[in-house]
Amino acid sequence: MIDIQNITVQFGTRTVLNDIEIKFNQGEMIGLVAPNGTGKSTLMNVIMNYLQPTKGKVLFNGNLSYSSKSNEVKIHQFVSMMPDQSDLYNHLSGRTHLKMYAAMWKSDPNLIDETIEALNMGHYVNKKTGTYSLGMRQRLCFAMQIVANTDIMMMDEVMNGLDPNNVEIISKILLKKKAEGKMIIIASHLLDNLEKYADRIFLFNEGKLVNTNEIIEGFSQAKIKTIRVKNMDESVKALLKTKYPLIKHQTLVTEMTLLHLPSSEQQLLSDLTAFLVENNVMDFAFGKVTLNDLYALYYHEVV
Numbered sequence: 001m002i003d004i005q006n007i008t009v010q011f012g013t014r015t016v017l018n019d020i021e022i023k024f025n026q027g028e029m030i031g032l033v034a035p036n037g038t039g040k041s042t043l044m045n046v047i048m049n050y051l052q053p054t055k056g057k058v059l060f061n062g063n064l065s066y067s068s069k070s071n072e073v074k075i076h077q078f079v080s081m082m083p084d085q086s087d088l089y090n091h092l093s094g095r096t097h098l099k100m101y102a103a104m105w106k107s108d109p110n111l112i113d114e115t116i117e118a119l120n121m122g123h124y125v126n127k128k129t130g131t132y133s134l135g136m137r138q139r140l141c142f143a144m145q146i147v148a149n150t151d152i153m154m155m156d157e158v159m160n161g162l163d164p165n166n167v168e169i170i171s172k173i174l175l176k177k178k179a180e181g182k183m184i185i186i187a188s189h190l191l192d193n194l195e196k197y198a199d200r201i202f203l204f205n206e207g208k209l210v211n212t213n214e215i216i217e218g219f220s221q222a223k224i225k226t227i228r229v230k231n232m233d234e235s236v237k238a239l240l241k242t243k244y245p246l247i248k249h250q251t252l253v254t255e256m257t258l259l260h261l262p263s264s265e266q267q268l269l270s271d272l273t274a275f276l277v278e279n280n281v282m283d284f285a286f287g288k289v290t291l292n293d294l295y296a297l298y299y300h301e302v303v
């Protein structure tokens with residue numbers, strides 16, 4: 001378990017993390033989402049103690065913190081950060097990298113071949129990494145962390161440069177690790193993927209972590225409670241507000257209007273359908289709010 005207690009990070013006058021307080025549990029997949037340069041890596045660096053916060057501390061499993069070098073060694077036995085592609089040694093093979101990681105974390109050596117097979121790396125893993133493509137290097141970095149097999153795994157842009165097949169393969173491996181009780185923290189811009197697999201997703205806003213479930217009630221529920229309407233006329237919006245004052249409106253920069261319904265009662269849904277059609281609004285769909293919508297709401301950017 002990670003207990004982040006009042007972490008503040010300032011660089012000069014800029015506050016990148018502002019008094020963050022949050023607990024992450026074993027068996028959870030946590031998604032961190034934000035535009036570039038907002039603090040995702042900074043938070044991970046604090047959790048790894050690569051960066052000392054201006055204020056606050058991080059507790060592991062109740063009472064262990066980075067209060068001494070020997071504690072750091074203890075913590076890094078069960079907390080790992082996925083290596084970066086620039087950490088690879090070009091003159092060594094992928095297999096050698098995997099063996100190093102298995103040896104450093106004293107994990108089960110059988111994991112090496114299992115992981116090579118799961119990630120379809122057999123045809124290249126014995127070659128020097130200097131000959132690998134971007135996607136091959138990325139899979140190796142991921143495989144290294146899987147072989148280390150720590151209880152807490154942090155990954156910054158794990159899906160970088162991967163084709164959709166490999167994104168799915170890695171997602172399935174992550175689900176398996178989660179089922180084994182690992183805590184997985186992922187910073188990613190692949191919102192659809194994150195939305196599918198993460199248990200809790202946090203957006204960074206002005207140095208704070210905002211849980212997506214708190215932005216829109218029922219965000220993670222599949223129930224129909226939202227209508228997505230494209231290019232809705234201001235006059236129709238006004239009419240709708242008068243007729244259905246309980247329906248909340250949110251307009252995104254994507255020209256999409258979200259209508260949040262007070263319930264998903266059948267009668268309300270059919271009345272609303274009739275209302276929209278009568279007012280010549282044809283481009284609409286019932287469905288849940290997506291992470292892409294929330295991103296557009298928060299960051300005024302189209303993903």
Ligand SMILES: Nc1ncnc2c1ncn2[C@@H]1O[C@H](COP(=O)(O)OP(=O)(O)OP(=O)(O)O)[C@@H](O)[C@H]1O
Pocket residue numbers: 011016034035036037038039040041042043
């Ligand atoms: N050591 C440092 N000194 C000064 N400023 C820093 C330092 N590290 C990070 N920053 C600044 O803090 C902000 C957050 O950086 P961070 O790397 O955490 O962003 P990020 O959300 O991980 O971005 P990305 O998606 O690009 O990886 C940025 O404005 C960055 O310039």
